[in-house]
Amino acid sequence: MSSGFSRREVMAIGGAIAGTAAMTPLARARMLPAEMDRDVFAGVVRELRAIVGDEWVFADEASTISYRKSGIPDLRGEHVPSGAVAPASVEQVQAILAVANRYKLPLWPISTGKNMGYGMATPASSGQMILDLKRMNRILDFDAELGTILVEPGVTYQQIHDYIEEHDLPYWLDVPTVGPIVSMMGNTLERGVGYTPYGDHFFMQCGMEVVLADGTILKTGMGSIENGNTWQAFKWGYGPYLDGIFTQSNFGIVTKLGMWLMPRPPVYKPFMVRSHNVEDVAAITDTIRPFRMNNLIPNGVLIMGALYQMSMFNRRSDLWDGEGVIPLDVIQRHARANDIGMWNTFYALYGTDEMIAAMEPILTNAFEATGADVLTEAEMGGNPYFEHNKTLMRGGMTLEEKGLVRWWGKSGGAVAFAPVAPAKGGETGGQTALATEIMNKWGFDYAPAYAVGGRELHHIIFLMFDKGNDEHSRKAELCMEEMITRFGERGWAAYRSSVSTMDLVAQQYGDANREVNARIKQALDPNHIIAPGKQGIA
Amino acid sequence: MDRHRVLRWTGALGVAAVAAVALGSGLSAPVAAQATYEIEPRAPEYLYERTCGYCHGHNVAPIIRGRKLPAAVTSALVRSGNGAMPAFKPTEITDQELEALAQWLATAEADPEEHGR
Numbered sequence: 118m119s120s121g122f123s124r125r126e127v128m129a130i131g132g133a134i135a136g137t138a139a140m141t142p143l144a145r146a147r148m149l150p151a152e153m154d155r156d157v158f159a160g161v162v163r164e165l166r167a168i169v170g171d172e173w174v175f176a177d178e179a180s181t182i183s184y185r186k187s188g189i190p191d192l193r194g195e196h197v198p199s200g201a202v203a204p205a206s207v208e209q210v211q212a213i214l215a216v217a218n219r220y221k222l223p224l225w226p227i228s229t230g231k232n233m234g235y236g237m238a239t240p241a242s243s244g245q246m247i248l249d250l251k252r253m254n255r256i257l258d259f260d261a262e263l264g265t266i267l268v269e270p271g272v273t274y275q276q277i278h279d280y281i282e283e284h285d286l287p288y289w290l291d292v293p294t295v296g297p298i299v300s301m302m303g304n305t306l307e308r309g310v311g312y313t314p315y316g317d318h319f320f321m322q323c324g325m326e327v328v329l330a331d332g333t334i335l336k337t338g339m340g341s342i343e344n345g346n347t348w349q350a351f352k353w354g355y356g357p358y359l360d361g362i363f364t365q366s367n368f369g370i371v372t373k374l375g376m377w378l379m380p381r382p383p384v385y386k387p388f389m390v391r392s393h394n395v396e397d398v399a400a401i402t403d404t405i406r407p408f409r410m411n412n413l414i415p416n417g418v419l420i421m422g423a424l425y426q427m428s429m430f431n432r433r434s435d436l437w438d439g440e441g442v443i444p445l446d447v448i449q450r451h452a453r454a455n456d457i458g459m460w461n462t463f464y465a466l467y468g469t470d471e472m473i474a475a476m477e478p479i480l481t482n483a484f485e486a487t488g489a490d491v492l493t494e495a496e497m498g499g500n501p502y503f504e505h506n507k508t509l510m511r512g513g514m515t516l517e518e519k520g521l522v523r524w525w526g527k528s529g530g531a532v533a534f535a536p537v538a539p540a541k542g543g544e545t546g547g548q549t550a551l552a553t554e555i556m557n558k559w560g561f562d563y564a565p566a567y568a569v570g571g572r573e574l575h576h577i578i579f580l581m582f583d584k585g586n587d588e589h590s591r592k593a594e595l596c597m598e599e600m601i602t603r604f605g606e607r608g609w610a611a612y613r614s615s616v617s618t619m620d621l622v623a624q625q626y627g628d629a630n631r632e633v634n635a636r637i638k639q640a641l642d643p644n645h646i647i648a649p650g651k652q653g654i655a
Numbered sequence: 656m657d658r659h660r661v662l663r664w665t666g667a668l669g670v671a672a673v674a675a676v677a678l679g680s681g682l683s684a685p686v687a688a689q690a691t692y693e694i695e696p697r698a699p700e701y702l703y704e705r706t707c708g709y710c711h712g713h714n715v716a717p718i719i720r721g722r723k724l725p726a727a728v729t730s731a732l733v734r735s736g737n738g739a740m741p742a743f744k745p746t747e748i749t750d751q752e753l754e755a756l757a758q759w760l761a762t763a764e765a766d767p768e769e770h771g772r
């Protein structure tokens with residue numbers, strides 16, 4: 118065929134076009150809320166259509182299919198939505214909440230629903246209706262003197278990037294590695310990270326508007342001051358600081374979010390530290406920490422494992438077709454062929470030529486003392502791995518890391534485990550050894566990265582598996598459970614989790630935490646209509 | 656280091672004036688409450704460059720230009736998400752936009768600059 122599709126592929130695709138004819142019951146695109154009968158649900162759908170218009174309620178198999186897609190294991194159909202509703206305004210959100218309260222319809226809010234590695238748009242439990250806020254996609258304010266922005270949920274990083282270019286504003290974005298298709302709102306509410314000096318997104322957040330379950334509109338911080346103009350300038354407001362309780366939470370629906378943007382520096386210089394041995398990660402961590410604490414390295418540093426990097430641009434079969442996990446010497450050989458080490462650390466300097474000239478030798482000497490090579494554009498320019506992180510450390514647009522989801526071939530799958538630890542060499546050494554042991558036992562390759570904030574680091578482990586193979590998915594699920602549990606026993610817990618492990622992780626944070634969250638939930642959302650199960654909160 | 660020189664510090668005040676004009680009164684502006692592309696569809700090339708092209712053509716996914724892919728197949732794959740590809744919802748790319756994008760891809764020339772995978 119001229120299209121390059123095989124006959125079998127075309128037939129499989131035909132199934133997708135026809136809706137879900139080829140799907141098994143567990144692969145259904147939708148499931149009704151557990152305690153709601155069909156007629157009541159049909160009535161709810163009618164009321165929702167009256168609010169947002171017929172075309173913005175999705176309540177049959179074919180139209181719900183986009184909301185069902187995820188890359189995490191879901192063998193028992195535990196994360197299947199009942200449908201989706203897409204409001205275009207805050208008033209419509211309020212009206213939808215009123216209906217949901219009346220019928221006890223659970224709603225799972227998303228901004229762009231690209232929570233990849235964590236369940237995409239899918240809910241913590243089946244039957245929830247996705248509240249898709251993507252249509253609310255305006256940049257409401259951009260203060261060019263303060264470098265602050267106020268956005269609605271559906272605004273993507275690409276949209277802000279384009280806006281900045283179009284208006285030639287002297288600011289940079291900070292993006293997660295998947296900027297073009299995801300939202301500033303969803304990422305920040307999940308307390309996501311990026312790689313410029315503004316990499317801790319929630320730290321850079323300032324003011325939000327939240328619709329509570331009863332329709333109340335709350336503006337946090339300075340947002341409710343009559344004739345006020347400080348909403349995006351001062352975070353803390355007066356009295357208890359509330360923004361935090363609406364992140365990684367199901368206490369409300371956030372409809373506006375303020376953020377700070379980084380002034381565009383006159384000069385930007387990216388560096389790569391190439392370390393040759395797996396054990397070197399400990400020394401590298403101890404070298405980074407003081408420079409992050411005193412801000413001589415200002416940005417969110419990534420220590421990238423060679424296999425994580427190579428999984429962006431290669432399939433597993435390009436590297437290895439033998440039995441079992443890929444042996445270290447094979448990884449090392451391929452890394453060398455790509456001019457990268459076993460760990461490659463990326464930091465950058467921002468400022469004027471004079472500032473950078475003063476800092477550069479201090480950092481270079483310190484990293485060289487660990488036995489690593491410190492490389493710049495002069496040596497690495499054009500190398501795709503260098504170029505990738507060079508793009509990230511200036512908040513550029515890329516989706517290259519999505520390549521890792523294809524590691525095992527056609528039917529990609531990847532679920533993320535992200536435990537945090539103090540930024541100390543003993544911790545990275547210990548976490549790397551434990552993750553390698555558990556993942557290799559289950560037959561998975563350990564493809565890591567560490568994102569070093571200041572005094573802490575996030576260990577980012579993508580468990581790559583073949584979602585088209587149930588046996589493999591089952592192993593991925595069990596491997597993930599073992600990692601969460603055994604890391605927990607060592608005092609290492611995840612900063613965020615996929616919808617499939619929210620309860621497990623919440624348990625590790627203790628009964629008192631769970632109880633306080635439950636009491637707040639009861640007070641703010643007594644019918645439990647907003648995202649039940651989110652972060653283990655019913 | 657010149658290659659990293661992005662721009663000299665820009666006079667923030669001059670920019671503020673420009674932005675104020677562009678944004679009107681910002682917050683209080685009573686803007687139509689729906690995504691603008693529902694009213695004015697974005698062109699296929701624009702969507703391709705800002706979405707599909709980051710993967711298809713950048714070493715992440717197969718080349719899809721110049722392959723005469725049937726439009727119905729492309730539309731179905733975009734909505735369902737295919738393997739490692741995420742699904743794109745009607746709230747992200749409207750039905751009208753997707754139809755035009757799929758038609759455009761069915762006849763688009765290959766771009767020799769792109770790298771498939």
Ligand SMILES: Cc1cc2nc3c(=O)[nH]c(=O)nc-3n(C[C@H](O)[C@H](O)[C@H](O)COP(=O)(O)OP(=O)(O)OC[C@H]3O[C@@H](n4cnc5c(N)ncnc54)[C@H](O)[C@@H]3O)c2cc1C
Nearest residue numbers: 227228229230231232233293294299300303304309310371
């Ligand atoms: C290869 C790869 C690389 C990645 N790199 C990064 C990275 O560098 N940094 C990073 O942080 N993440 C990363 N991710 C994870 C993820 O894709 C991003 O965090 C992404 O920004 C989340 O998707 P989203 O913005 O569409 O959020 P959404 O899916 O819209 O939201 C995420 C969750 O937040 C809650 N939520 C969203 N909006 C609201 C609202 N308005 N009100 C109340 N609750 C809400 C919901 O529970 C929702 O499920 C990566 C994933 C992959 C696969």
